[in-house]
Structures are given as structure tokens and as C-alpha cells.
Amino acid sequence: MASIVVFSILAVVILGSALLCVTTKRIMRAATYMLFVLFGVAGLYFLLDYTYLGAAQIAVYAGGVTMIYVFAIQLVSKQTLQGMVEHIKCSRILQGLLLSVVGLATVAVVFLKNCFISAATTDELPMDQIGTALLGSEKYQYVLPFEFISVFLLACIIGGLVVSRKRED
Amino acid sequence: MVPVECYFVLSALLFFIGVYGFVTRRNLIAMLISIELVLNAVDINFAAFNRLLFPGELEGFFMTLFSIGVSAAESAVAIAIIINVYRNLKSDTVDSISNMKG
Amino acid sequence: MVYELSYLILLLPLLSFIVLGLAGMKMQHKTAGLIGTCSLSLVTILSYWTAFTYFTADRTAEGVFQTIVPFNFTWLPLGNLHFDMGILLDPISVMMLIVISTVSLMVHIYSFGYMHGEKGFQRYYAFLSLFTMSMLGLVLATNIFQMYMFWELVGVSSYLLIGFYYPLKPAIAASKKAFIVTRFADMFFLVGILTFGYFTDSFSFSFAGDIVMGQGTTPFIEGNMAKAVAAGGFIIPTALTLMFIGGAGKSAMFPLHIWLPDAMEGPTPVSALIHAATMVVAGVFQIARMFPLWIEYAPQAMSIVVWVGVITAFYAAAVACAQSDIKRVLAFSTISQIAFMMVALGVSLPGHHGSILDNHAQLGYMAGMFHLFTHAMFKACLFLSAGCIIHAVHSNEMALMGGLRKYMPITHITFLISCLAIAGIPFFSGFSSKDEIITACMEYSPVVGWIMTGIAAMTAFYMFRLYYGIFWGTENKEAHEHHTPHEAPLTMTIPLIVLCIITMGVGIYSTLAGFMEWGGSFGSFVSAAGTDYTIHFNTQIAATSTVIAILSICLATYIYKGESQPIADRLYKTFPKLHRAAYKRFYQDEIWQYVTHRIIFRCVSTPIAWFDRHVVDGTFNFMAWGANEGGESLRAWQSGDVRKYAVWFLTGTVALTLVLLAL
Numbered sequence: 001m002a003s004i005v006v007f008s009i010l011a012v013v014i015l016g017s018a019l020l021c022v023t024t025k026r027i028m029r030a031a032t033y034m035l036f037v038l039f040g041v042a043g044l045y046f047l048l049d050y051t052y053l054g055a056a057q058i059a060v061y062a063g064g065v066t067m068i069y070v071f072a073i074q075l076v077s078k079q080t081l082q083g084m085v086e087h088i089k090c091s092r093i094l095q096g097l098l099l100s101v102v103g104l105a106t107v108a109v110v111f112l113k114n115c116f117i118s119a120a121t122t123d124e125l126p127m128d129q130i131g132t133a134l135l136g137s138e139k140y141q142y143v144l145p146f147e148f149i150s151v152f153l154l155a156c157i158i159g160g161l162v163v164s165r166k167r168e169d
Numbered sequence: 170m171v172p173v174e175c176y177f178v179l180s181a182l183l184f185f186i187g188v189y190g191f192v193t194r195r196n197l198i199a200m201l202i203s204i205e206l207v208l209n210a211v212d213i214n215f216a217a218f219n220r221l222l223f224p225g226e227l228e229g230f231f232m233t234l235f236s237i238g239v240s241a242a243e244s245a246v247a248i249a250i251i252i253n254v255y256r257n258l259k260s261d262t263v264d265s266i267s268n269m270k271g
Numbered sequence: 272m273v274y275e276l277s278y279l280i281l282l283l284p285l286l287s288f289i290v291l292g293l294a295g296m297k298m299q300h301k302t303a304g305l306i307g308t309c310s311l312s313l314v315t316i317l318s319y320w321t322a323f324t325y326f327t328a329d330r331t332a333e334g335v336f337q338t339i340v341p342f343n344f345t346w347l348p349l350g351n352l353h354f355d356m357g358i359l360l361d362p363i364s365v366m367m368l369i370v371i372s373t374v375s376l377m378v379h380i381y382s383f384g385y386m387h388g389e390k391g392f393q394r395y396y397a398f399l400s401l402f403t404m405s406m407l408g409l410v411l412a413t414n415i416f417q418m419y420m421f422w423e424l425v426g427v428s429s430y431l432l433i434g435f436y437y438p439l440k441p442a443i444a445a446s447k448k449a450f451i452v453t454r455f456a457d458m459f460f461l462v463g464i465l466t467f468g469y470f471t472d473s474f475s476f477s478f479a480g481d482i483v484m485g486q487g488t489t490p491f492i493e494g495n496m497a498k499a500v501a502a503g504g505f506i507i508p509t510a511l512t513l514m515f516i517g518g519a520g521k522s523a524m525f526p527l528h529i530w531l532p533d534a535m536e537g538p539t540p541v542s543a544l545i546h547a548a549t550m551v552v553a554g555v556f557q558i559a560r561m562f563p564l565w566i567e568y569a570p571q572a573m574s575i576v577v578w579v580g581v582i583t584a585f586y587a588a589a590v591a592c593a594q595s596d597i598k599r600v601l602a603f604s605t606i607s608q609i610a611f612m613m614v615a616l617g618v619s620l621p622g623h624h625g626s627i628l629d630n631h632a633q634l635g636y637m638a639g640m641f642h643l644f645t646h647a648m649f650k651a652c653l654f655l656s657a658g659c660i661i662h663a664v665h666s667n668e669m670a671l672m673g674g675l676r677k678y679m680p681i682t683h684i685t686f687l688i689s690c691l692a693i694a695g696i697p698f699f700s701g702f703s704s705k706d707e708i709i710t711a712c713m714e715y716s717p718v719v720g721w722i723m724t725g726i727a728a729m730t731a732f733y734m735f736r737l738y739y740g741i742f743w744g745t746e747n748k749e750a751h752e753h754h755t756p757h758e759a760p761l762t763m764t765i766p767l768i769v770l771c772i773i774t775m776g777v778g779i780y781s782t783l784a785g786f787m788e789w790g791g792s793f794g795s796f797v798s799a800a801g802t803d804y805t806i807h808f809n810t811q812i813a814a815t816s817t818v819i820a821i822l823s824i825c826l827a828t829y830i831y832k833g834e835s836q837p838i839a840d841r842l843y844k845t846f847p848k849l850h851r852a853a854y855k856r857f858y859q860d861e862i863w864q865y866v867t868h869r870i871i872f873r874c875v876s877t878p879i880a881w882f883d884r885h886v887v888d889g890t891f892n893f894m895a896w897g898a899n900e901g902g903e904s905l906r907a908w909q910s911g912d913v914r915k916y917a918v919w920f921l922t923g924t925v926a927l928t929l930v931l932l933a934l
Binding site: 014076097104118129 | 170171173174175178181182183184186188189194196199201203205209213216217220221222223224226227228230231233234235237238239240242243245248249252253261
Binding site for chain 2: 909910911912913914917918921
């Protein structure tokens with residue numbers, strides 16, 4: 001019972017912030033609303049008993065990514081910050097709405113055609129199990145993606161640095 | 170326990186809100202933010218299905234974990250590109266990137 | 272032993288052509304000429320040796336010379352039919368070997384002098400070698416398809432040699448004309464070959480030995496020929512007639528003769544070799560080769576051959592009486608003489624006993640072949656003498672000549688001997704051959720016989736008109752002051768002398784053999800049935816034709832010998848139109864022009880060209896235009912707008928999902 005209440009509060013927060021995020025004309029507000037969405041999603045993970053995931057979400061997403069966006073907004077959108085707003089074309093809105101509605105309809109059809117067989121448990125996921133799975137090399141264990149992702153992050157950092165360094169013109 | 174259908178509906182709505190935002194906005198950074206919404210919706214989906222439909226497995230959990238990591242990296246690179254575009258074209262709207270126009 | 276070396280007869284000129292063609296420009300003129308002449312001398316020696324071995328070998332049981340096939344290999348097998356390449360030695364091909372190699376060697380030696388200093392000397396010798404190789408290949412062919420291949424090669428060599436002076440427009444036009452007319456005729460030849468091959472399942476000449484002896488049945492007659500006859504009695508005659516049309520083109524029969532007078536634009540030795548002695552007799556050779564089939568399966572079709580020959584002979588003789596260019600006179604004379612050979616072959620009927628061992632059939636064939644041999648010699652001599660005269664006077668026109676006998680004695684004598692030969696005077700070679708042709712014609716039908724006698728008289732007349740016009744009559748004094756005509760150098764006169772010796776030798780021997788009925792004359796070597804055929808002169812006909820020839824010569828002397836020609840001038844004034852028509856060759860060229868331009872070009876070619884340009888090209892242009900327009904309209908999709916791409920991408924994904932759902 002309690003979980004349903006918490007879920008609905010979180011759902012409202014998430015969806016509301018998302019809607020405001022995509023419809024606001026000011027870019028800084030959009031970033032803030034995105035932060036709220038991320039927090040809401042982290043709450044959902046906690047609700048799902050994936051505490052580690054929720055912590056990772058807050059640390060990486062809400063902390064790191066949002067900071068990147070804020071910095072980028074400061075660097076790039078000088079005119080926008082000074083109050084100049086974005087004009088949104090009417091036809092674009094209609095296109096977007098149409099696409100979303102059709103997509104939703106499709107998803108709804110898929111949803112209704114299938115049934116989910118629930119097998120919920122209340123076991124907490126122990127941390128050492130996560131750890132072993134993350135670093136183990138047997139079947140169903142994830143050392144390879146783990147290593148890959150570390151190299152990938154490194155590559156992206158370096159790539160980002162290279163792409164955005166100042167040229168000596 | 171919250172039934173899995175609720176999570177599904179939530180993530181679907183969030184996904185298409187993100188799509189709407191991507192299609193509608195002109196500012197590059199706003200488009201990126203919309204993409205983040207999409208990615209988050211997908212992460213919710215994975216986590217919920219894993220927890221509620223296949224509790225013994227861990228695939229969804231790790232998929233979500235890695236997706237968070239990848240999207241962080243991707244945001245970094247995208248911001249670098251946007252900064253480069255701003256430097257060269259002095260604009261932060263998506264209309265200004267039209268070199269590939271046929 | 273020499274038969275194994277027979278492939279060298281074809282290989283040596285080919286090698287000489289390749290060497291001179293590729294490396295000729297780097298050589299000196301003399302070297303090129305020597306290479307050509309040496310390779311040809313070797314070929315001549317081989318030919319004579321082959322002929323000697325062949326004709327002195329023992330005859331087979333039936334009394335014929337053995338047909339020898341030293342080489343024959345299948346080149347292209349195609350189901351039932353197969354294209355072979357090989358060498359066939361039989362009396363007529365060996366005889367042709369002698370003719371071709373002798374005349375070719377004389378021309379090679381002569382050209383040293385005639386073409387001296389000419390640009391393209393090496394190219395000339397290369398083409399001469401190519402021509403010799405092609406002609407030799409033609410006569411040595413083992414099957415009709417190989418003959419056709421070399422036939423075309425001969426046409427190509429003729430084209431190259433006529434167009435030798437290619438910077439000059441008349442030469443180019445003449446070479447094109449020769450090639451196109453002969454090619455047009457060869458189309459019929461090819462259809463004939465294909466018909467023949469289709470119905471008889473064979474291209475080879477192996478029937479020659481079988482049918483000749485009237486042997487009854489052999490595998491070839493049983494299988495192949497019977498199959499063709501079963502398909503329809505008209506098939507073999509049709510095929511043979513089509514082949515004859517091809518031969519008529521190459522041998523310049525009316526109305527396909529138009530290329531030969533124009534072919535005189537080439538150098539004179541070329542005219543001697545190709546257009547007098549060898550290439551133009553290819554049609555005659557073809558009929559001689561297929562002769563057993565003509566006799567056995569298509570005797571009625573031979574009347575076509577006869578009448579085409581008669582018309583051609585008369586036409587050419589009439590035109591030759593009015594020409595002023597000496598080479599044109601000789602060209603028309605050639606046409607007329609070849610027509611004689613065709614008529615001779617045509618009047619050979621199957622004998623009363625149904626086989627060609629009978630006298631009637633034998634005579635025409637043998638006479639035709641003999642005339643081919645003698646004509647090659649004296650016509651080549653005439654052309655080469657004409658070359659000496661042109662070399663001295665620097666012009667072809669008879670009006671600029673006259674009284675040249677004082678300046679060019681050797682040429683004078685050789686020209687006179689050859690004129691006497693062509694006129695048919697006893698003890699000169701033309702007598703026996705022409706006499707026998709007329710005898711054969713008389714046996715076939717008196718009408719044809721008397722017509723041919725009349726044409727023989729015209730021949731004597733115009734040849735002596737030519738002779739007197741060049742060597743007697745008024746001298747061209749102003750021209751002679753600038754440049755005195757002198758006798759030709761030795762390289763040019765020696766071939767003339769050699770050819771004259773051959774002419775005289777053959778003439779004396781054959782005349783005596785005919786009167787004394789000796790053996791060992793031409794007929795013992797070459798005859799329709801292959802057996803020894805002794806020539807008997809029909810004294811009546813011999814006497815008549817000699818008398819008529821002498822009368823014509825006297826007429827020509829009376830009209831043309833003197834310093835001025837009052838009778839000729841009066842005739843000219845009385846019949847101006849006739850003379851004009853004859854001079855212009857009875858407007859044959861204009862008729863052909865009319866047919867091709869007005870009828871073929873306008874009515875057939877122009878619509879086809881329109882169709883090609885507008886419909887066929889139009890289709891492809893339309894397709895290209897369509898592709899272009901399609902591309903242009905699709906271009907709008909590449910807007911460079913990322914969001915639009917995203918929209919389409921998402922739309923596509925949704926659509927795909929829906930499709931998969933529906934499925």
C-alpha cells in the first residue's frame with residue numbers, strides 16, 4: 001500500500017517535471033526540471049530495492065551530468081540567458097504531438113496484447129553479489145563490459161578534450 | 170508491490186515526452202536534455218522488468234548501470250561538440266548546422 | 272616430303288607481313304623490299320617443287336591425281352558442323368599455286384623499280400605479303416568456310432592496296448567502293464555457305480573426289496548430299512547460286528563490276544597482281560572448286576552463269592573500245608576475259624552418259640582453267656608494261672602518248688606479244704585457251720558460240736587500238752621536249768621478259784600439242800574428271816577464230832595506225848551519243864548511285880536512322896531524364912536538419928513496429 005502511494009508521488013513528480021522541461025522557454029529552467037526528473041528516477045530505483053543503482057543514479061546522473069549541462073549552458077547560450085527566448089514553430093509542435101501520440105498508441109497496443117507474469121520477491125539484493133557479478137568472468141558475469149566501459153569513458157574524456165580545445169589560430 | 174504495468178506506463182510516457190521535446194526544440198542543449206529523458210525512461214524500464222519479472226537474474230540491473238555510465242560519457246562528448254559548433258558558427262540552434270544539406 | 276612443308280607456303284608470307292608491318296618503318300626501303308621478295312621467292316620455290324612432286328606422282332587406279340590433304344584440323348566444333356583449317360592439294364589448287372606465286376614474285380621484283388622513292392614503300396611490301404598469303408590460303412582451303420575467311424582477307428588486302436595513295440581522295444573513294452561492293456556480294460556468299468552447311472551438315476570439299484568419278488555412293492553423297500536433296504530439290508542450286516553471286520562480286524561480273532575500273536587508282540603493280548591475275552579470278556576458282564556439285568545437282572543453274580558471263584563480256588568489250596585511260600582499257604579487258612572463263616565453266620553440261628567423264632563437260636572446265644592460267648600471265652605482263660609506260664610518261668591518258676616505240680623498245684615488244692596473245696593468234700598462249708572456250712560454247716549452243724566469237728573479235732580490236740594509240744601515231748612533242756621518255760630500269764623490264772617467255776612457251780607448246788595431238792598439255796594436268804584429257808583442236812573453229820582475229824587486227828591497224836585517225840574521228844562525229852555512253856561505261860555507276868541514294872538511303876536507311884535516333888536513343892534518354900528528375904525530387908529529403916531526420920527515423924521505427932505487429 002505504502003509503495004503505491006510513494007510510487008504515485010514519484011510518478012507525478014517525474015512526469016510533471018518532464019513536461020515542464022520540454023515546454024519551457026528558458027534553458028536554465030529546463031536543466032533544473034531535468035534535475036528533478038533525475039531525482040525522481042533515483043527515488044524509483046530505491047523503491048525497487050535497487051539501492052546501489054539509485055546511488056549511482058544520483059552520483060553520476062544528477063551530480064555529474066547535470067553539472068555538465070549547466071556549464072555548457074553558461075558557456076554557449078549567452079543570448080538565451082540574457083532573456084531572449086526561443087520561438088517554437090506551430091507546425092513543429094503538431095509534428096511532435098502527432099509522433100508522440102502515434103508512438104504511444106503503438107506502445108499501448110503492444111502492452112495490451114501481452115501479459116506480464118509477475119514474480120516479485122522481497123529479497124534485498126546483497127552488495128557482494130553485485131560486486132562478484134561485476135568483476136567475475138564466468139557466464140552471466142560482467143567483467144568485460146566493466147573493463148570496456150572504463151576504456152570507453154577514458155576515450156570519451158580524451159575525445160571531448162580534443163574536440164573542444166582552443167585552436168592556436 | 171507496485172504492479173509492473175505501472176512502471177511500464179510511466180516509462181512509456183516519459184519516453185514519448187522526451188521524443189516530443191527532441192522534435193520540438195531548436196536549442197541544441199534542450200535537445201540533449203530531451204535525450205536524457207528518453208534514456209532515463211529506458212533505464213526505468215530495464216530495472217523494473219528485472220526486479221519484478223526476473224528477480225533471480227541481474228541483466229537488467231547491469232544494463233541500467235552501464236547505460237548510466239554510457240550516457241554520462243555521451244553527454245560529455247556531445248557538449249564538446251556543441252561548444253565547438255558554438256565557436257565556429259556562433260549559434261546554439263540546430264538550424265545553423267546545415268552543411269550536409271543536399 | 273614436300274607436302275609436310277606445305278604449311279610454309281602460308282606461313283612465310285604471313286611472317287613477312289608481320290615483320291614488315293611492325294618493323295617496316297624502321298627499316299630502309301631496300302631492306303623491306305628484300306625481305307618481302309626473299310620470302311616470296313622461297314614460297315615460289317616451294318610451290319614449284321610441290322607442283323612438280325604432285326604432277327609427276329603416279330596417278331591412282333582411276334587415273335586421276337590423288338587429292339592430298341597434308342593438314343586439316345578442326346578449329347571450331349559446333350555440334351554437327353565444324354570449321355576446319357587445312358591445306359588441300361588437288362590439280363586446280365596446285366595450278367593456282369604456280370600462278371599466284373609466279374605473278375606475285377614478278378610483281379615484287381617489279382615494284383623495286385616502280386615504287387622507288389615512294390613514301391610507304393615498306394607498307395606496300397607488307398600489304399603485298401598479306402595479299403599473297405590470303406590468296407594462297409584461299410586456293411589451298413579444305414572447306415568452304417576457310418575459303419570464305421581467306422576471301423575476306425583478300426578483300427581487305429585489296430582495300431589496303433587500292434587505298435595505298437590514301438592522301439588522294441580518288442584513291443580513298445575507290446578503295447571504299449571496292450570493299451563495299453565486294454562485301455555486299457560476300458553477304459550472298461555467306462548466306463549460300465550457311466544454307467549449304469545447314470542442309471548438308473558439312474562445309475568440306477571432300478565431295479570433290481567422290482562425285483567426279485561418278486563413283487555411285489560414298490558416305491558424303493549418301494549422308495550429307497542426300498539429306499540436302501531430301502529437304503528440297505531447289506536447295507543445292509539456290510545455295511550454289513548464292514555462292515556464285517558472291518563470286519560474281521569478287522570477279523567483277525555485271526552489274527557488280529563497278530569497283531574494278533576504279534580500283535585502277537592503286538599502284539600499277541597492284542593492279543597487275545590483284546586485279547588481273549589473282550584476286551579477280553577467285554570467283555572462277557570458287558566455281559571450279561564446287562564444279563562437281565554444279566554438274567551433279569544444279570545443271571540448270573549453270574545457264575545463269577553462262578548468261579551473266581556473256582552479258583558481262585559483251586558489255587566490258589564495248590566499253591573498252593571507247594576508253595582513253597590505258598589502265599581502264601586493261602581493266603575492262605580483264606572483266607571481259609574473266610567473263611570468258613565463267614562462260615567456259617558454265618557451258619560444261621553433264622554428258623550424255625550422265626557423268627562428267629564425257630567430252631562436253633570436260634572441255635569447258637579445262638578451257639576455263641587454262642584460260643585462267645594464260646590470262647594471268649599475259650594480263651600481268653600487259654599491266655606491268657602499262658606501268659613502265661606510265662612511269663615514262665607520268666600519265667595514264669592515251670592522248671599524251673604516241674610514238675613511244677622509239678623510246679621503249681623492250682616494253683614495246685612485250686606489250687605486242689601480250690596483245691597478240693590476248694587476241695588469240697596461233698603460237699601465242701591465248702589462242703589455245705580461247706579457242707577451246709569457243710569450241711565448248713559452240714557445243715553448248717551455236718548462239719552463245721557466235722556471240723563469244725564476236726566478243727573475241729572485239730577484244731582483238733580494242734587491244735590493238737590501245738597498242739597503236741600508245742606506240743604508234745603522233746608523238747606528243749611538247750611533252751617530250753621537257754622530259755624524254757626512257758626505257759624502264761632493269762628491275763622493271765626483267766619481269767616483263769619473264770612473263771613473255773612463259774606466254775610464248777606455253778603458247779607454242781600448246782598450239783603444237785593441239786595440232787599434233789601430243790599429250791602432256793594442260794588438259795593432262797587439270798581437267799574436270801581429273802583424268803588425262805587430250806586437247807583436240809576443232810580445225811574449223813580454230814581457223815574461223817584465227818581469221819576473225821586477224822581481220823579485227825587489220826581493222827584496228829587501218830583505223831588507228833596512222834599519224835591521224837580520220838575514220839575514228841568520223842565515227843565519233845556520227846555517233847556522239849553512243850561514244851559518250853560507252854566512254855561513261857553505259858552509266859552503270861550512275862545507276863548504282865541512283866539505287867543506293869534514292870531508294871536505299873531515302874526509303875530504307877532514313878526511317879531506320881530516325882527510329883534509332885528517336886525511339887531507341889529516346890528510350891534511354893528518357894530513362895536518364897527520369898532518374899535525374901527522381902534524384903532531384905528526392906534531394907529535398909537531405910535537408911541538413913537533424914530534427915527532421917529524427918522525426919523520420921522515429922516515424923519509421925513506429926511504422927516498422929506496427930508492421931511487425933500486424934504480421
